[in-house]
């Protein structure tokens with residue numbers, strides 16, 4: 140602990156709640172040593188570490204009071220009051236800092252909650268981890284000799300919801316934000332499927348795009364947003380390593396058509412006859428800014444080549460060109476990025492607004 144103390148101050152924050160829980164079951168002398176170690180951290184420059192150790196010390200002193208550890212109660216009475224005052228003054232900032240450890244610090248009781256259900260379901264749930272991360276866990280598949288599956292009468296969730304003392308710090312989970320893993324079927328379940336899953340009248344033409352990696356990324360975007368069809372110049376690209384490294388197998392679910400670059404004009408003419416509006420994604424003198432454009436439902440989006448952009452021979456076959464506003468110094472976006480931004484704008488207008 141002393142090595143950590145010297146070299147990795149920022150990691151002790153995560154260590155403090157654990158120390159606190161270790162101390163809760165220990166003797167008066169041990170708790171005293173823990174408080175003294177953590178005392179150093181309550182004054183440091185690192186805000187998170189300060190808050191964690193202050194809360195942990197308070198918890199230890201409260202437990203000591205319950206256990207009748209009079210030496211500790213007397214010695215740290217003023218410290219306890221001072222820390223309480225400081226935490227109160229910091230208010231919401233304390234909540235923000237503690238975020239995911241709040242439940243662990245305030246409500247975890249090793250005697251009641253040391254079981255798989257608490258670890259894999261209750262704690263993630265209370266910390267607003269996406270439902271997909273904990274709901275599908277089959278606890279029966281775990282077998283640990285020393286950790287029970289469940290069996291706790293009061294689970295953490297109930298403890299956390301039940302605030303006995305009106306002075307308890309209120310846990311504001313709204314500040315939490317965590318990366319979530321999406322299970323598409325699950326996450327789309329409560330939406331209007333006909334609107335969100337597929338865009339049967341959106342075609343993305345990437346015939347002019349050469350890089351296999353860019354095409355892989357574009358295929359992935361098409362799958363995610365249910366684009367009706369992706370057009371490429373050569374389907375052989377689908378087997379290349381670079382394509383696969385970005386496509387994440389999306390080629391298995393996206394309808395991919397092959398149209399060679401030299402017949403792109405004819406293809407555009409054909410789709411126009413079936414009512415599609417042809418849209419060039421390109422920076423041109425006549426381009427409309429993406430955010431000012433109202434997409435028709437039947438759309439063909441044409442992406443340009445990485446080096447040359449959209450060649451001039453194609454413009455007569457385009458009804459309109461759209462430009463994504465830029466603010467930096469570079470001349471243009473990566474073509475996959477430009478495609479993804481445009482597809483998203485279409486999807487937003489057609490499915491979400």
Ligand SMILES: C[S@@+](CC[C@H](N)C(=O)[O-])C[C@H]1O[C@@H](n2cnc3c(N)ncnc32)[C@H](O)[C@@H]1O
Nearest residue numbers: 420421442443445448449462463471472474477
């Ligand atoms: C790297 S850019 C092409 C090169 C560009 N014409 C140049 O002068 O450097 C590749 C393609 O990405 C798309 N693109 C990139 N930035 C864009 C933007 N700001 N607005 C619309 N399309 C963009 C266009 O389809 C473009 O043809």
